[in-house]
Amino acid sequence: MTTRDLVFVVVGTITAVSALLAVTTRHVVHAALWLLVSLGSLAGCYLVLGQELVGLVQLLVYVGAIVVLVLFALMLTRAPIGPQSEISTPAWQRALAVVLGGATSALLAALLLPLLASAQVDLDRPETGTTQIAQAVFGTWVWPFELLSVLLLVALIGAFAVSRLVLHREGEAA
Amino acid sequence: MTAVAPAAFQQSNVDYVAILPMLIVASAALVGVLVEAFAPRRRRHVIQVSLAVVGLLAAFAAVVWVAVDPNKVGHKGLTMGFTDGTTNHSVFALAIDGPALFMQGSIVLMGVLGILTMAERFGGVGPDAFTPSGASTPGSASESAAARAGALTSEVFPLTMFAIFGMMIFPTTNDLIGMFVALEVLSLPLYILSGLARRRRLLSQEASLKYFLLGAFSSAFFLFGTALLYGYAGSVYFGDLSKAVATGPLAMNGLLLPGAFLVFVGLLFKVGAVPFHAWTPDVYQGAPTPVTGFMAACTKAAAFGAILRLAYVGLDTARWEWTNAVVIVAILTMVVGSVLSVTQTDMKRLLAYSSIAHAGFILVGVLAFDRKGVGAVLFYLVAYGFSTIAAFGIVSLVRQNGGEATHLSQWAGLGKRYPLTAGAFAFLMLAFAGIPLTSGFVSKFGVFSAAIGTGGATGTTLAVIGVVCSAITVFVYARVIVLMFFSDAPDDAVEVVTPSMATTFSIAIGTLITLALGVLPSSLLDLADRASQFVR
Numbered sequence: 001m002t003t004r005d006l007v008f009v010v011v012g013t014i015t016a017v018s019a020l021l022a023v024t025t026r027h028v029v030h031a032a033l034w035l036l037v038s039l040g041s042l043a044g045c046y047l048v049l050g051q052e053l054v055g056l057v058q059l060l061v062y063v064g065a066i067v068v069l070v071l072f073a074l075m076l077t078r079a080p081i082g083p084q085s086e087i088s089t090p091a092w093q094r095a096l097a098v099v100l101g102g103a104t105s106a107l108l109a110a111l112l113l114p115l116l117a118s119a120q121v122d123l124d125r126p127e128t129g130t131t132q133i134a135q136a137v138f139g140t141w142v143w144p145f146e147l148l149s150v151l152l153l154v155a156l157i158g159a160f161a162v163s164r165l166v167l168h169r170e171g172e173a174a
Numbered sequence: 175m176t177a178v179a180p181a182a183f184q185q186s187n188v189d190y191v192a193i194l195p196m197l198i199v200a201s202a203a204l205v206g207v208l209v210e211a212f213a214p215r216r217r218r219h220v221i222q223v224s225l226a227v228v229g230l231l232a233a234f235a236a237v238v239w240v241a242v243d244p245n246k247v248g249h250k251g252l253t254m255g256f257t258d259g260t261t262n263h264s265v266f267a268l269a270i271d272g273p274a275l276f277m278q279g280s281i282v283l284m285g286v287l288g289i290l291t292m293a294e295r296f297g298g299v300g301p302d303a304f305t306p307s308g309a310s311t312p313g314s315a316s317e318s319a320a321a322r323a324g325a326l327t328s329e330v331f332p333l334t335m336f337a338i339f340g341m342m343i344f345p346t347t348n349d350l351i352g353m354f355v356a357l358e359v360l361s362l363p364l365y366i367l368s369g370l371a372r373r374r375r376l377l378s379q380e381a382s383l384k385y386f387l388l389g390a391f392s393s394a395f396f397l398f399g400t401a402l403l404y405g406y407a408g409s410v411y412f413g414d415l416s417k418a419v420a421t422g423p424l425a426m427n428g429l430l431l432p433g434a435f436l437v438f439v440g441l442l443f444k445v446g447a448v449p450f451h452a453w454t455p456d457v458y459q460g461a462p463t464p465v466t467g468f469m470a471a472c473t474k475a476a477a478f479g480a481i482l483r484l485a486y487v488g489l490d491t492a493r494w495e496w497t498n499a500v501v502i503v504a505i506l507t508m509v510v511g512s513v514l515s516v517t518q519t520d521m522k523r524l525l526a527y528s529s530i531a532h533a534g535f536i537l538v539g540v541l542a543f544d545r546k547g548v549g550a551v552l553f554y555l556v557a558y559g560f561s562t563i564a565a566f567g568i569v570s571l572v573r574q575n576g577g578e579a580t581h582l583s584q585w586a587g588l589g590k591r592y593p594l595t596a597g598a599f600a601f602l603m604l605a606f607a608g609i610p611l612t613s614g615f616v617s618k619f620g621v622f623s624a625a626i627g628t629g630g631a632t633g634t635t636l637a638v639i640g641v642v643c644s645a646i647t648v649f650v651y652a653r654v655i656v657l658m659f660f661s662d663a664p665d666d667a668v669e670v671v672t673p674s675m676a677t678t679f680s681i682a683i684g685t686l687i688t689l690a691l692g693v694l695p696s697s698l699l700d701l702a703d704r705a706s707q708f709v710r
Contacts, residue, residue, distance in 0.1 A: 070565050115428050133184055142186055143254045143267040144355045145321035147343070150200065154336045157207060161329040162308040164320065 004048060004123065011044040026083035028074060036067045050123045053130040184256050192249040192270045195236040195278055196346075199339045202229025206332030215326060219300060222331040223293040223676070229335065230286045237279040240270065241705075250275075251603035251709055252348060265411055267352050269483070272705030273548060274346040277479035281472050282555045285338045287680035288468030291567045292330060294677045300326035303462035303570065305372045312375035313432070327370060334468065337363040341472050345479025350400040350410040350437065350488075353480055357396065360476060361389050364469055368461035373577045381460025388443070388453045396440025402433030412488035413710050419491040434489050434496045441484065444477035445533045446526075448506040451534075455518075458526035463578060466522060467566030470529050471559030478536055482548060485540060487708050493543065501541060501632055505639055507534030512643040515650045517602060521580045524544055524650065525562070528606055531556055531647055538636045539621030544628035548706035550620030553699055554626055557605075557613035557691050564684025565602045567677055568595060571670050579668040585654070587663025592670040596658045598685045605688045608644050614693030618644060620699070 015038050022034035039062040046055035074081065090095075121127075137145055190197070202225055209221050212595050222341040255266030260332045271434075296302045306325035340360030341699065347353045369382025406429040407418035417429065439450060446454040458466045489496065511531030518524040536558075539551040572579050579585070589596035605612035622640055624632035673681075691698060 001195075001703050006528065111428060111432060115426055139184055139186060140255055140265045140267065141351070144352045147352070147355045150336065150339070151355065151362060153204075153207070154333065154359065157329055157333060157336075158362060161327060161333065161366055164307050164309075164325060172635060 008045065008048045011041050011048060014041040015045060016037075024086070027081060029071075029081050032067060032070045032074065035070070036063060039063050039067065050126045050127075053133055175678060180215075184258070186255050186267075187253070189249055189253040191247070191271075192240055192251075192253050193268065195233040195240065195282070196339060196342050198229055198233040198236055199335060199342060201232075201280070202226060203332045203335035203339060206335055210329055210332065210365075215324070217297075218326060218328045219293070219342045220296070222328045223289065226289045226331045226335055227286055230282050230289065230338070234279055234282045234286075237275055237282065241272075241275045241279070254653060255348075257581075266348050268343075269348040269412075269487075270346065270348050271652060271709035272707050273479060273552065274479075276552050276702060276705040277345040277475055277555075278561065279341045280552075281341050281475050282473065283336060284471045284556075284559045285334070285341075285468070287560070287563045287567075287684060288464065288472065289331065289334060290676040290680040291464035291467060291563065291570065292334065292462075294464065294570070294673055296671060296673075297525055299324055300328060301330060303372060303464050304330055304370045305375065305378075308366075308370045308379075312379070314590075317375075330367060330370065330465075333367060337367070338472065341476035344476040345483060346411055347480075347483075350403065350412075350415075353484075354397055354400060357393060357480075359441070360473065361393070362435040364465075364473065365389060366458055367465045368469070371460065371462040374460070377460040377563070378461075378462070385453050385457045391563045392440045392443035392450065395436045395443075399436025399438075399440065401604045402429045403437065405429045406433055412483065415488045416491050416710075419489070429578075430492055431495050434492060435499065437484065438455045438496060438500065440485075441481050442500075442503060445481070445536075446530050447503050447533050447537065448510040448530065449503075451507070451510070451530050454525040454530055455523045458529070459520060459522045459580075461689050463522065463566050463570035466525075467563040470525070470562045470566065474529070474533065474536075475555040475559055478540070478551060481616040482551060483708065486543075486548065489709060492676070494658075497541065497632075500537065501636065504534050504537035504541060504636060507537060508532070508640055508643040512646040515647060518650075519582050521585065521654075522566075524582070524654070525565060525569070528647060528650070529562065531643060532606070535618060535621055535640055538633075538640050539630075541636060542621070542624040542627070542629045542633055544624060545706045546627060546703070547621070547624040547629075548708075549699070549703040550617070552702040552705060553620055553691075553695070554617035556698065556702075557617040557688070560684045560691075561602050561605045561613065562685040564681045564688065565599065565606075567681040567684065568599045568602070571595065571673055571677070572668050573671050574666070574668045582654070582657060583664070584668050586657050586661045587667065588670070589659035591663060591667065595670045596678055598681065600655045600658060601685060602688060603654055605692065606649040607651040609648075611689075611692045613688045613695065616692060616699070624656075 013025055018034045018037040018041065022031045025031050039058065043055045043063065046052075046058060123128040140156060206225055209218065209225065211336055213221050218672040243249055248273075250270050251266065252266035252269055254268045255264065257264040292301055292303060294302050300306065303325040305317075306327055307317050307320035308327075310320065330543055337360050340356050340358070340363075343356035344353065344360055347356055365382055368385055369379050371378035400410060403415060406426045407415045409415065409418070443450040443453075458470070460467065474679075485493075506637055511527050511534055515524055515527035515531060531669075532554075536551055536554050539547050539554060541547070542550070569580065570578060572585065574584060589600070601612070605614035608614040608618040618640070622637040625637045625640075627633075629636065
């Protein structure tokens with residue numbers, strides 16, 4: 001076992017455990033913070049595997065944008081952040097979720113582990129580096145890449161269309 | 175670190191004429207966003223509607239130009255990509271071929287009718303079907319403040335244009351990633367539009383949330399399947415996928431079946447096939463009625479276009495792996511859709527279950543695995559689309575106390591008081607049932623005969639089940655007709671409000687096309703048949 005394997009096992013365990021904690025904790029803010037840990041250490045996994053660009057994009061997009069968005073949403077909606085007994089899920093739903101999640105993981109593991117257990121990749125000489133990814137994005141994938149900007153614009157307009165608020169003027173009855 | 179020397183950057187070859195229809199729709203949508211920002215509120219509605227309609231008609235003209243190709247330039251074929259000089263491996267993002275152009279043309283035309291029904295104002299300032307403040311709590315002070323301040327929801331027109339843009343790309347993409355992005359571009363506006371109904375707000379918000387959550391799940395399935403298929407073939411292009419399956423078992427053979435299965439789940443969700451149909455009745459009922467009609471017609475057309483491409487170009491060589499699963503889905507869809515439509519008491523839910531059953535009939539045509547089957551599916555999508563837009567247009571006119579009266583009992587005796595409206599609706603019901611002299615008969619005959627002709631024993635079984643299910647749905651539609659014409663109106667009778675020219679036009683065109691395709695179907699059948707060849 002090389003140092004790299006060891007680091008990967010450690011970072012991977014942190015990712016998995018914090019992901020579990022994110023879905024099991026009863027505090028919304030705790031869930032968001034565990035999600036932050038999980039996504040951040042997933043970026044670590046990519047770095048260990050020699051894909052620094054993917055790792056950095058993971059950090060920027062998920063840790064930088066999405067988790068911050070979750071925290072902002074919590075702040076702006078003034079949602080109660082403590083555990084809420086009246087809206088907590090019933091026990092049978094939790095059990096069902098555990099069974100479904102476990103079954104999906106088992107199925108994927110049964111499928112992927114035998115296939116990929118013996119696969120060998122030379123991490124010191126990765127086949128695809130940042131240059132190749134850049135060429136692919138701006139060469140063959142330029143069309144989906146441009147489409148994504150349309151998608152973001154649609155999301156923006158949709159947010160405006162849904163959340164338009166007409167504020168009351170001073171002295172006007174509600 | 176990077177030991178592999180980077181090859182010289184190769185630019186994509188783009189045939190701009192071939193993608194002109196999509197560019198026109200996208201730019202009309204972008205201009206619509208600017209109109210939203212700069213045009214005065216009084217004029218905004220008229221500008222938005224005319225911009226959208228003109229853009230769509232121009233896009234249709236462009237589609238015809240590409241398809242007819244008067245200068246013999248040869249716009250059809252693969253575009254948006256290049257052939258690698260060293261490996262002779264071609265990677266192209268878009269396939270401009272018969273089915274793609276046919277789908278683009280029909281989606282654009284159905285989009286025009288959809289926009290015209292959405293534009294209905296009934297004398298108000300903004301579109302009547304949409305609420306000015308979607309996120310506020312139903313019945314709250316901020317909602318009534320928004321209504322009093324005269325806020326409009328004219329954003330729905332650019333959003334619809336973006337949805338049409340995504341729908342045009344969906345059946346045109348030549349790879350799984352492009353298909354995924356198109357799926358998102360077409361879905362996101364629909365999630366928002368279905369939450370903006372002016373009346374019965376809670377139902378609408380519930381519909382929007384349900385559609386969004388289930389849609390997000392199905393997108394995740396699609397993406398996961400894409401990842402598995404990439405692991406299998408080492409490429410997401412349909413041509414490479416088909417070749418990888420044909421050249422024989424690879425090391426990653428175990429990934430093919432789950433990958434194909436997950437990708438199909440994502441696509442079958444969009445057409446509302448059983449068991450991925452749970453969202454359909456709720457969303458069809460909760461969404462603003464013109465949006466429901468638009469969704470039922472155009473989303474179905476786009477998604478079936480994508481299913482056709484995946485089944486005939488990408489995974490055609492792996493057919494024995496996934497056909498049985500899709501056959502079971504088709505049978506379930508026909509049976510569940512038609513049986514459950516019998517028990518419905520709400521007009522919009524009834525039409526939703528009817529659309530599920532129709533998705534099953536169309537799947538029978540997909541499973542014929544023949545050019546004839548492709549042609550029949552293309553014809554079916556156009557025939558069903560125009561009928562369903564007209565039907566939902568009529569549903570939006572039948573009102574009581576200002577709101578839509580969608581409960582079946584409220585439609586009793588409508589035929590005696592409004593014979594023209596009820597007559598048109600009854601005719602559309604006959605078309606859904608597949609009675610001769612309507613487009614429904616021709617399209618059902620097309621898919622079933624294709625299934626019997628080339629589908630083998632499975633195809634014949636499917637066609638028999640399809641005919642039995644059609645017979646069940648005849649009962650449902652006949653009950654609506656009997657209710658409208660042969661029962662007495664209740665005391666608090668509903669009224670049919672008089673729509674504007676735009677809505678009248680789109681209902682009339684939808685009904686006339688249903689009639690025309692039933693009486694003289696040959697020209698469109700011929701066109702669909704000639705358009706049924708995929709490019710690889």
